[in-house]
Amino acid sequence: MSAVPQRREVLRVPPTRKAEIVADLYRAIREEGRTLVELEWEQQRLHESRRWSAVERVDAVELEGVSASDRLVVWNAGRAELTTKPGADRLARLADQECRRWQGRNDAVASIIQACGTWSRYWNEEEAHHETSFNRLALLLGLERISDETFIEFRKIFPDDDMLRTLTLLSISEIVAAVNYAHCARITQEPGLKALFKQVGADEIQHMNYFIAFAKGLVDSGEYRAKEAFAVAHLFLREGGEVQGSRREHVEQRETHVNWWDQLEYREGMNAPDAAEKKETLIFHALKRITGITVSSAEELEDTWMELVG
Ligand SMILES: [Fe+2]
Numbered sequence: 605m606s607a608v609p610q611r612r613e614v615l616r617v618p619p620t621r622k623a624e625i626v627a628d629l630y631r632a633i634r635e636e637g638r639t640l641v642e643l644e645w646e647q648q649r650l651h652e653s654r655r656w657s658a659v660e661r662v663d664a665v666e667l668e669g670v671s672a673s674d675r676l677v678v679w680n681a682g683r684a685e686l687t688t689k690p691g692a693d694r695l696a697r698l699a700d701q702e703c704r705r706w707q708g709r710n711d712a713v714a715s716i717i718q719a720c721g722t723w724s725r726y727w728n729e730e731e732a733h734h735e736t737s738f739n740r741l742a743l744l745l746g747l748e749r750i751s752d753e754t755f756i757e758f759r760k761i762f763p764d765d766d767m768l769r770t771l772t773l774l775s776i777s778e779i780v781a782a783v784n785y786a787h788c789a790r791i792t793q794e795p796g797l798k799a800l801f802k803q804v805g806a807d808e809i810q811h812m813n814y815f816i817a818f819a820k821g822l823v824d825s826g827e828y829r830a831k832e833a834f835a836v837a838h839l840f841l842r843e844g845g846e847v848q849g850s851r852r853e854h855v856e857q858r859e860t861h862v863n864w865w866d867q868l869e870y871r872e873g874m875n876a877p878d879a880a881e882k883k884e885t886l887i888f889h890a891l892k893r894i895t896g897i898t899v900s901s902a903e904e905l906e907d908t909w910m911e912l913v914g
């Protein structure tokens with residue numbers, strides 16, 4: 605029988621320290637020697653500290669008090685949130701593949717990517733709250749039913765891409781969602797629905813912060829190029845770019861997957877979120893945190909991207 609390994613020392617961590625997102629992951633792993641077990645504990649603590657009940661939130665909504673415009677917003681939100689599960693499933697798979705590619709070549713990068721894949725389970729679970737809350741509300745409000753066909757269509761798994769491009773795209777997707785929900789929280793008059801929009805918006809901000817941290821870790825390692833993050837931001841902020849979602853003149857028809865921002869339906873009488881400027885500012889801020897490079901307009905973003913491509 606093998607002996608139980610002895611602890612070298614007792615780890616003393618102040619029990620009241622608030623859980624946080626480790627923002628400087630490359631340094632935390634390389635210089636502070638933080639392990640995946642430690643990082644995972646931090647993720648678990650933060651996840652637990654932010655949990656809320658979809659059942660209670662839905663029960664708290666006074667259905668008669670929900671305006672016609674808000675009803676459309678709820679319907680759109682529920683449908684859009686259906687695409688987060690395939691996003692998270694794909695991230696888990698891609699992260700594990702990528703992690704193994706770096707093992708032995710750059711172990712810090714392998715650990716950052718594994719930490720990301722590990723966190724994807726919390727992300728997936730938190731998005732389940734969004735999806736089920738809005739879809740349940742839409743059902744209770746008697747709105748147009750989402751068919752199983754649409755449900756299955758929206759579950760299509762995204763094709764793989766470079767890890768930094770993927771993380772940047774997910775950061776931006778969370779920005780767009782967070783700004784939309786903040787707008788909804790401001791305009792809705794029904795207190796229960798207002799609280800739900802606020803709660804979901806706060807989750808999306810937290811997700812954005814995680815994606816930025818993982819993306820920054822990859823750039824800091826020197827193994828991933830800032831130009832990839834810029835390429836994705838450009839895709840969103842160029843003229844007629846993705847940030848305008850279904851308002852664009854030309855929305856690509858894809859067989860492979862569903863981009864939720866392309867599927868929002870703006871109907872008559874709907875006070876729809878837009879706030880393009882706010883989204884743009886937050887995207888510039890995210891780019892700065894990921895790459896260390898500052899840009900403050902779509903033109904500057906394009907120029908910098910071209911320079912980085914070289
Ligand atoms: Fe969400």
Ligand SMILES: [Fe+2]
Pocket residue numbers: 731778781807808811
């Ligand atoms: Fe999210």
